[in-house]
Amino acid sequence: MTDIRTILRQATEALGDRLEAELLLAHALGVNRAWFFAHADDPAQASGMDRFEALVRRRALGEPIAYITGTRDFWSLTLEVTPATLIPRPETELLVELALERLPPGGRVVDLGTGSGAIALAIARERPDAVVVAVDASAEALAVARRNAQRLDLERVTFAHGDWLAPLVGESFDLIVSNPPYIEADDRHLHEGDLRFEPMTALASGADGLVDIRRIAATSLSQLVPGGWLLMEHGWNQGDAARGVLEHAGFMKTFTAQDLEQRDRVSGGCRAT
Incomplete structure (x- = not known):
């Protein structure tokens, strides 16, 4: 019977990626990746291998x-992520870092287009004193975000269904954050890879990728407290x-921060005090 080590080697050759092979096998077997170090010589069970082969075909x-x-x-x-949500990416962690730097003690923050809840829940985990609201126009995405909040014991996060700030008219925040669609509608990358x-x-936001960024900027200033970001x-x-x-919408102190690969990634501005 074929052992785990051989199964992993074959899958790595098929996918061209050892990490992906390990992640899929761990998922099929219901174990973590560390398990492979102690069980590399174990025989592979047929039931688990059937599941694994199906996962490898999907990835291929x-x-x-x-x-x-x-x-x-x-x-x-x-x-938890599903096809109803964007897949959270490491570069978005910069947005969380910048948000935490600007969120005052006991502050109110809203995450627009929350998807799986990644940004809102990360902020809530780090700042239990904060009031965190998460908004999404997709009911399916909000359901995923709510399940994540419940599983992570972050149920104090509030969720609202609607388009950007529309469901929160009249409310004020110390901080508004968003990872909105920003890819040009005709960008060829939309038809490649994971996208x-x-x-x-x-993902896509008009011919120049800035339609939603403009909409958010245009409506956010009035719902920020003085000095809010x-x-x-x-x-x-x-x-x-x-x-x-941001400057056209009336924001002050505008800036752009770069990610770990030294690429422009997050821009912001504040309401005048």
Whole structure:
């Protein structure tokens, strides 16, 4: 009978990625990756291998690992993800870092377009004193975010269904954060890799990729307290444009922060005091 080590080697050759092979096998067997070190010589059981082979076939066709396993790690959290939600990415952790730096003690923060709840739940985990609200136009995505909040014991996060700030008219916040759609509608990358499987409404935003960034900037200033901040993630080549949008909407102290690969990633501005 074929052992675990051989199964992993064969899957690595098929996928071209050892980590992906390990993640899929761990998911099929219901174990963590550390288990392989102690059990590499164990015989592979037929039932588990049937499940594993089906997962490898799905990945070979391009389906994202996160959708196959139903989970994705972000910040210090393991989140449920589904095809109704964007897959959280490491570069978005910069948005969380910048938000935590600007959120005052006991502050109110809203995450617009929360998807799986990644940003809102990461902030709530780090700042139990904060009032955290998460909004999404997709009822399916909100259901995923609510399940994540419940499983992570972060049920104090409030969820609202609607388009950007529309369901929160009249409320004021110390901080508004968002990872909105920002890819140009005709960008060829939308038809490549993992993006092919993710919800288009969470990815593309008009001809220049800035339609939703403009909408958020235009409506956010009136719902920030004096000195409150708006922070938005955007594409690597949109820093100048994003700052221009913020300045046109009346924001002060605009800036752009770069991610670990030294690419423009998050821009923000504050309401005048």
